[in-house]
Amino acid sequence: MAHVTLLERVKSAFARLLGRAPPEPGRFVPGSKFSLHGWLGSTPWAWPSREYLVYVPRGYSRWKRRPMIVLLHGCKQTPEEIATGTRIAALADRNGWLVLLPRQNDKANPWRCWNWFDTRTIAGDGEVAIVRAQVHAVRRAFRAHPRRIFAAGMSAGGAFAATLGMDKRQTFAGIFVHSGLASGAASGPLAALDVMMHGADTKYERVAAAARARNPGSVVPLFAMQGGRDEVVAEINAIQLVRQYLVRNGRLEPAENPPAELPPADAESAQTVGGRAMTTIDYRMGDRVVVRLVRVPELGHAWSGGDATLSYNDAEPPDATALLGDFIVEQIRYQRKLGFRRT
Numbered sequence: 001m002a003h004v005t006l007l008e009r010v011k012s013a014f015a016r017l018l019g020r021a022p023p024e025p026g027r028f029v030p031g032s033k034f035s036l037h038g039w040l041g042s043t044p045w046a047w048p049s050r051e052y053l054v055y056v057p058r059g060y061s062r063w064k065r066r067p068m069i070v071l072l073h074g075c076k077q078t079p080e081e082i083a084t085g086t087r088i089a090a091l092a093d094r095n096g097w098l099v100l101l102p103r104q105n106d107k108a109n110p111w112r113c114w115n116w117f118d119t120r121t122i123a124g125d126g127e128v129a130i131v132r133a134q135v136h137a138v139r140r141a142f143r144a145h146p147r148r149i150f151a152a153g154m155s156a157g158g159a160f161a162a163t164l165g166m167d168k169r170q171t172f173a174g175i176f177v178h179s180g181l182a183s184g185a186a187s188g189p190l191a192a193l194d195v196m197m198h199g200a201d202t203k204y205e206r207v208a209a210a211a212r213a214r215n216p217g218s219v220v221p222l223f224a225m226q227g228g229r230d231e232v233v234a235e236i237n238a239i240q241l242v243r244q245y246l247v248r249n250g251r252l253e254p255a256e257n258p259p260a261e262l263p264p265a266d267a268e269s270a271q272t273v274g275g276r277a278m279t280t281i282d283y284r285m286g287d288r289v290v291v292r293l294v295r296v297p298e299l300g301h302a303w304s305g306g307d308a309t310l311s312y313n314d315a316e317p318p319d320a321t322a323l324l325g326d327f328i329v330e331q332i333r334y335q336r337k338l339g340f341r342r343t
Contacts, residue, residue, distance in 0.1 A: 023058055023059030024058070024059065024060065025058055026055060026056060026057050026058040026060075026089055026092065026093050027055075027056050028053045028054070028055055028056075028083075029053065029054045029055075029056055030051065030052070030053055030054075031051070031052050031053075031054060031134070031137065031138070031141075032049055032050065032051040032052065033049060033050065033052065033130065033133045033134040033137050034047075034048060034049035034130075034133065035048050035049075035129040035130045035132070035133040036048070036129075037125040037126075037129035038125065038126060038127065038129045038130040038133070039120065039125070039126065040108060040115055040118050040120055040121065040126050040127065041118055041119045041120045041126070042115055042117070042118045042119075042188070042189045043107070043108055043109065043115070043118075045107070046105070046107045046108035047107070048129070048130055049130065050102055050103055050104065050105065050108075050127070050130050050131075050134070051102075051103040051105070052079070052100060052101060052102045052103055052134050052138075053079045053080070053083070053100075053101040053103070054098065054099070054100055054101070054138055054141075054142065055083065055088065055089050055092055055098065055099035055101065056098065056142065057089075057092040057093050057095075057096050057097060057098065057099075058093040059093075059096065060096070060098075060142075062142075062143050064096075064143075065143050065144065065145040065146075065148075066096055066097055066098050066142070066143065066144055066145060066148075067095070067097045067098070067144070067145055067148035067149070067150065067328060067332065068097065068098040068099070068100060068135075068138065068139070068142075068144040068145070068148065068149045068150070069088070069092070069097060069098070069099045069100070069150050069151075069152055069324070069328070070099075070100045070101075070102070070131065070134075070135060070149065070150070070151045070152070070161075070164070070172075071083070071086070071088055071099055071100070071101050071152050071153065071157075072101075072102060072114060072131075072151065072152070072153030072154070072156075072157030072158070072160050072161055073101070073103075073104070073112075073153070073154065073157050074113070074153070074154045074155035074156050074157050074158075074312055075109075075111045075112060075113035075155060075156045076111055076112060076311070077112065077154075077157075077311075077312065078103065078112070079101035079102070079103050081310055081311075082101065082154065082157070082303075083099070083101055084307055084310060085303055085306040085307045085310040085312065085313040086154075086303055086306055086307075086313075086320070086321045087306070087307065087321055088321060090321075091321050091322075091324070091325050094325075095325065095328075095329075097328070098138065098142055098144050100134060100135065100138050102130075102131050102134055108127075113156040114127060114153075114156045114157055114159070114160035115127055115160075115189070116156055116159035116160045116162075116163055116181065116183075116185075116186075116192075117185075117186040117187075117188055117189050117191070117192045117195075118189070119188070121160075121163060122163060122166075122183060122184040122207065124166075124167055124168045124169075127160065128163060128164060128167060131160075131164065132167065132169065132171055135149060135171060147173060147335060148173055148328075148331075148332060148335070149171060149172055149173055150172060150173055150174045150175070150176065150327075150328050150331070151164040151165065151172045151174075151175050151176070152175070152176035152177075152178070152324055153176075153177065153178070153180060154178045154179060154180070154303055154312065155178075155179050155180060155232065155233060155301065155312065156180075157180070158177040158178050158179055158180020158181070159177070159180040159181040159182075159183070159185070161175050161176065161177050161180065162175060162177050162180055162181065162182055162183045162222075162241060162244070162245075163183040163184070165183070165211075165220045165222065165245070165248070166183045166184075166207060166208065166210075166211040166248065167211075168211070168214050168215075170215050170218055170220070172220060173220070173221075173331055173335070174220065174221045174222070174223070174327060174328065174331045175220060175221070175222050175223070175245075176222075176223045176225075176324050176327055177222065177223070177224045177225070177241060178224075178225045178303060178304070178320055179225070179226060179227060179230055179232070179233050179301055179302075179303075180224070180233065180237070180238075180241065181195065181196065181200075181233060181237040181240070181241060182200060182204045182207070182237065182240045182241045182243075182244040183204070183207050183208075183244065184200075184202055184204055184207040185199070185200035185201075185202060185204050185237065185240065186200070186201060186202065187201050187202050195237075196232060196233050196234065196237065197234050198234065198236065199234065199236035199237055199239075199240055199260065200237075200240050203256075204240055204243075204244055204258075205243060205244055205247050205254040205255060205258055206254060207244065208244045208245065208247035208248035208254065209247055209254040211248050212247065212248055212249070212250060217250075219249045219250070219285065219288070219290055220245070220248060220249065221249070221288075221289065221290050221291070221292075221327075221331060222241070222242070222245035222248075222249075222290070222291045222292070223292045223294070223323065223324070223327045224238050224241050224242055224245075224291070224292070224293045224294070225293075225294045225296070225304065225320055225323070226238035226293070226294070226295055226296070226299075227295075227296050227297075227298075227299025227300050227301065227302070227304070228295060228296065228297035228298065228299065229297070229298060229299060229300045230299070230300055230301045231300065231301060232301040233301060235295075236260055238293060238295075239260060239261065239262055240258070242262060242281075242283075242291055242293050243258055243262070243263070245290070245291050246263065246283055246290075246291055249285065249290045249291065250285070251283055251285055251290055251291070262281065262293070263283075265281045265282060265283060266282055266283055266284045267280075267281075267282040267284070268280070268281050268282070273317040273318045274316065274317035274318075275316075275317075276296065276298050276299075276316050276317055276318070277296070277297055277298065278294060278295070278296050278318050279294070279295045279297075280292065280293070280294050281293040281294075281295070288334055289330070292327075294318070294323065296318065298316070299314060299316075300314065302314035303320055303321075304316070304317070304318055304319065304320040305317050305318060305319030305320050305321060305322070306320070306321070
C-alpha cells in the first residue's frame with residue numbers, strides 16, 4: 001500500500017509540474033523546537049521549547065525557495081486564532097509564502113503572552129533563541145529563503161517581533177508591529193502593564209544602538225501600525241518604537257532622554273479608506289523607506305481589517321494584512337534591486 005501511495009504522489013507531482021493537475025491546497029503542519037539558550041529569566045522553570053504551526057501555501061513545491069512570515073499572536077490568543085483573524089493563509093496562498101506561527105504555552109506565561117519584557121529574551125536568548133531555532137528548522141524543512149524572513153505580531157506578539165528585529169544574528173529582513181512596543185521597553189514583568197499605558201521605563205534607544213553596533217551598516221526596516229483608540233497599548237509606545245528603529249537603522253542618533261514625539265518625517269500623507277482616516281509617516285535612507293508608521297485614529301486594540309468574530313480584531317479598514325503583504329513585496333523588490341536574487 002505504501003508503494004501505491006508513493007507512486008500516486010509521484011504521478012501527482014509530475015502532473016502538477018506539467019500543468020495537468022490542480023495545485024495542492026494549503027495546509028497547516030505542526031512542530032516543536034527546543035533551544036539550549038531558551039531559558040527565561042522571568043519564568044526559569046519553563047522548559048525552553050515551544051510548539052508551532054507552519055502554513056504551507058497552496059501549490060507549494062520544493063523547487064523554489066520562498067519568503068516566510070513569522071506571525072506572533074498576542075496575549076490570550078493562539079496561532080489558530082491569529083491565523084484566522086488576520087486571514088494570513090489567504091495572503092500566503094496568493095503569494096506562495098510560508099507562515100510560521102509559534103505557540104506560547106501557559107507555563108512560560110499564564111496569559112500566553114510572549115515575554116517581551118524578559119531580560120534574557122531582550123538580550124537575544126530566551127524566547128528569541130527558541131523562535132530562531134524554529135525558523136532554522138522550518139527553513140531547512142520547507143526551503144524558506146534565508147534573506148526573506150519577516151516577523152510580524154500583534155500586541156505582545158508585536159513587542160516580541162520588535163525584539164526579534166534586534167537579534168544579534170540578524171535573522172529577519174523586516175519587522176511588522178501592530179499595536180506593539182519597543183524592544184526592551186519594560187525593565188521587567190512587574191513594570192510591563194505600566195509601560196503599556198505610559199511608555200518605556202528604560203533607555204530603549206540604547207537597545208537599538210547596541211544592535212546597530214553589532215551589525216554596523218545593516219538595516220532592518222520597520223512597519224508600525226497603531227490605533228488612536230487603543231486603551232491597552234498607548235500611542236507613546238508607537239512613537240518610541242519608531243524612534244528605536246530609526247536608531248537601529250542609523251537614521252537617528254540615540255538620545256539620553258528621548259522626547260515623547262516623532263522626529264521630522266521625510267513624507268506624511270493622510271487618506272480615508274472605507275470611511276476611516278489613516279495617516280502614513282515615512283522615514284527614508286536614500287530611496288528606501290526604513291521606517292513607516294501608520295496611524296488609524298478610530299482603531300482600538302485590534303488587528304485592523306481582521307475577522308471581528310474573534311477577539312482583538314476589527315473588521316473596518318485599513319486591511320493590516322494587505323499592508324503587511326505590500327511591505328514584504330517592497331522589501332523583496334529592494335533586495336532584487338541590490339542584486340540579492342537567490343532562489
